[in-house]
Amino acid sequence: MPLVLDSLIFDLDGTLWDATATVTEGFRRARRRVDYVTTDITLDAVRAVTGQPYPVVYERLFPYLSPGQREEFRLICAEEELASARQQGGRPYPQLRETLAYLAQQYRLFIVSNCQTGYIEAFLEHSGTGHFFEGHQCFGTKGLPKADNVREIIARYALQAPAYVGDTDGDYQASRANAVPFIFAAYGFGEAPEWDARLGQFSDLQGML
Known part of the structure; x- marks a missing residue:
């Protein structure tokens, strides 16, 4: 260099x-707000996509969702993730x-x-x-x-x-x-x-x- x-x-x-623990908690709170996310959201799963652009994150974690469901859930997760980051930090x-x-x-x-x-x-x-x-x-x-x-x-x-x-x-x-x-x-x-x-x-x- x-x-x-x-x-x-x-x-x-x-x-x-x-902040993976904090973000994971946000994802889990978001999951409780919908009825179409069927997979468990684990710390390891979140860690594996941390740092990726948002479209990549949701395609990898929830490939079975329709584009409309994925976008709706992304917005809910964004709300919960930000609330967790502000409250708990990393x-x-x-x-x-x-x-x-x-x-x-x-x-x-x-x-x-x-x-x-x-x-x-x-x-x-x-x-x-x-x-x-x-x-x-x-x-x-x-x-x-x-x-x-x-x-x-x-x-x-x-x-x-x-x-x-x-x-x-x-x-x-x-x-x-x-x-x-x-x-x-x-x-x-x-x-x-x-x-x-x-x-x-x-x-x-x-x-x-």
């Missing part, structure tokens, strides 16, 4: 915190605040996630890290894929040498689509075919940068 960076753009779930990874405080002294920090509008704000509130980040973007704002949202952050804030930090192949693809280095959060939920740097834990960024 380049010797000089001016900024870091972070994925959220699987990179900054683990589990920040160890030394999150200390590491962000260190990084913020040298780099401009941002978040780009495939989440709905309001979810990043819930993370910032629960983790107490809002003052470290200059901006953020998510799928829920315009329905754009992650690569486009990363591109928008780079352009809006005139970033010259950013890197993207994430834990999935989708994060890797978004990095490559924007020709920026990819820092792989190997402690997260997914895999990546290659990377420019690898983190065994979030705090490794302090020694790396």
